[in-house]
Amino acid sequence: MRKALIVGIDHYETLENLSGCVNDAYAVRAAVERNSDGTLNFPSPQLIVGTSAERCVKKRDLKEAVRRLFADDSEIALLYFAGHGYIEDTGGFLCASDSETGDDGLSLAELMTLANASKARNKVIVLDSCHSGAVGNSSMAADIAQISDGVTILTASTADQNSYEVPGGGAGVFTNLFVDAINGAAANLVGDITPGSIYAHIDQSLGPWAQRPVFKTNVKTFVSLKKVDPPISLGDLQALTKHFPSPDHQLHLDPSFEPERSPDQLADPSIAAPDPANTVTFAVLQRYVKVNLARPVNAPHMWHAAMQSRSCELTVLGQHYWALVNKGLI
Missing domain, CATH: 3.40.50.1460 (Rossmann fold)
Structure with missing residues (x-):
């Protein structure tokens, strides 16, 4: 009551x-x-x-x-x-x-x-x-x-x-x-x-x-x-420990994660084509970035991180929520 x-x-x-x-x-x-x-x-x-x-x-x-x-x-x-x-x-x-x-x-x-x-x-x-x-x-x-x-x-x-x-x-x-x-x-x-x-x-x-x-x-x-409606779904939050095995893990990306590319990039055989499973994961990672749970490493945006085969990592806030998920508190 x-x-x-x-x-x-x-x-x-x-x-x-x-x-x-x-x-x-x-x-x-x-x-x-x-x-x-x-x-x-x-x-x-x-x-x-x-x-x-x-x-x-x-x-x-x-x-x-x-x-x-x-x-x-x-x-x-x-x-x-x-x-x-x-x-x-x-x-x-x-x-x-x-x-x-x-x-x-x-x-x-x-x-x-x-x-x-x-x-x-x-x-x-x-x-x-x-x-x-x-x-x-x-x-x-x-x-x-x-x-x-x-x-x-x-x-x-x-x-x-x-x-x-x-x-x-x-x-x-x-x-x-x-x-x-x-x-x-x-x-x-x-x-x-x-x-x-x-x-x-x-x-x-x-x-x-x-x-x-x-x-x-x-x-x-x-x-x-x-x-109120959360800015990110509960399922996405609970997936933090799936995508990042440890709070300091750097998740390696490559062009297969990014579905968007220019005509020249589509025609370039050296650039891996989008992989459906990876693009689904990448969409989740981008939602993490939007609410400051994750960030690209040595790249201005997630698109660059994927296309340049760099990585992404959890922010301090992301590590906090990772710990909550890992302890079963979320």
Whole structure:
């Protein structure tokens, strides 16, 4: 069982209204609800949005929704929040629509108490709010995180930073990248998207002077937040050890591997004709090159490697996946 609570608050009774948080919440719901093949990922995610005085999010309702999210032993309990954040010397807060001063919102300490005590196997907290990087920090030492087993935190900014909207408004910078990542930009070669790969995508997409995302985790097992179509087939991946008997093996090529050649090359009897079995292997090798698993040796392209009877070898990434296949982990 996978549960998701997605909150976006634009309307505030006292604090300044926002414009992109509700859009962000809808975008996140659409991104996480189903895997790319249409199968359910987080069935019926709970969406709570504050859009107006008639449809606002009270603190008591926000807290109760978070409590219900973390109340059982689900496989993954995912919380996403977009809205105002506040910090002072007593800690940080997520501001509900009825917050007047900021410190009357849902405290990050309360949030962590509920998450840390949860029996859910994986608790994933994603916050797009100012100062959200303070979540999980110790009340005694701000530079020490206190998170229990199975908790992962991903926030838009550090404890002393604001979170910003994309130019023109309508969406948060962090959430825009988060949605991009979970829709496939952060997938590994078997199509899994993890909190760590999402963080890497966001971190690499932001310049050194922009808001800095924060990632904190205490997990012992692999956590996949979504499955997307992999960039290479499982069969091709599993064939790594077939084509390369060892991770440092150099596979010798010759013209019989390459089906494409010029009329002059076709007429040259010294150039071996394409071999059907070798051309099938060569197509797999080219797919390896496309996803940075293999590369030609002393040749600019695989075509040259074949036509000049050179070799190809695994990249460092290729050797990593070779080891996973060899150990039966893929």
